[in-house]
Amino acid sequence: MTAQLQVRVWRGGADGRFQSFDVPRRDAQTVLDVVTYIQRRLDPTLAYRFACRVGMCGSCAMTVNGRPRWTCRSHVAKVAPENRLEIAPLANLPIVRDLVTDMREFFDKAMRARAQFQPTRTRRDDLARIDPASPSRRAIDRAIECIGCGVCYAACDVVAWNRDYLGPAALNRAWTLVNDPRDGARRERLAAVAGDAGCHACHTHESCSARCPMHIAPTASIAGLKRATAIAALRGEL
């Protein structure tokens, strides 16, 4: 007899509840496979979000047994050794329905942190020459691979306590731009990321760094922003 997975899946909005399903256990089965099985075989009304299925797009992030994860890269054998799964939408974001969250505030906060590059050259200028071994370029390298999945945002305690907090992803992106010698908005960006909603609100719990599927350490980026804003404040440049 095929082993069964006991799966509890969040249904409805913020005032919803968990619904139980039995799903056949398969070899090399991912949590996304489980959700897809439920939607295709057991309940076609289940709402969830996915795209690439290979850990590139970040759209399938959900809360799996209490932890935010990419479901496509989470093997059942690893996250549910006792064949029990509880799958919920990402925390700290409004629920649209079932496993789908509204990520507008997550992306709006990136804009508030001035996470967009501000060019200082035109197409008629030469390309900027940046030494790959320079400290600023290496700092960027450590933080640049973020794909905006929202796992760090869902894992962050400070986001839960302070709804204005910009969050690890937005601050991490701001840190890459603060280190970019081609960028022309350093001063405005440091002002945008300082203060009660910015880097100074971080308690260094490191949940973001522990959960990031890309193995980025937003905590380190936020510490960099704390240093940069402190130096700017002492120089009267903030």
Next chain:
Amino acid sequence: MSAPLATRLWLAQRASAAVLALCVAVHLATMITAVRGGLSATEILNRTRGSLGWATFYGLFVLAVSIHVPIGLRTVAAEWLGWRGGRADAACAVFGIALLLLGALAIAAVTR
């Protein structure tokens, strides 16, 4: 709160924490060594009365506490009680001033 002020408060809290780390270590080490000869109010007062060194040390300790605590309380009030804004800031500042005054009175009592 403006970004420059929030950044300066953060700096003040970090700097006061560094001072406190040293002060707490000296305070604990002194307590442990002082007890070896028998701990009594008379013995402590004999050591601290008229001592400019202890008055300066505990003066620095109290100053660091009265800077560090209200800044931290402000965050605790905002995150755990949802108490934010000018009134919360003022209440934390008053608490810090109270700590400074009470600490100064205590130092005066044992070092004069």
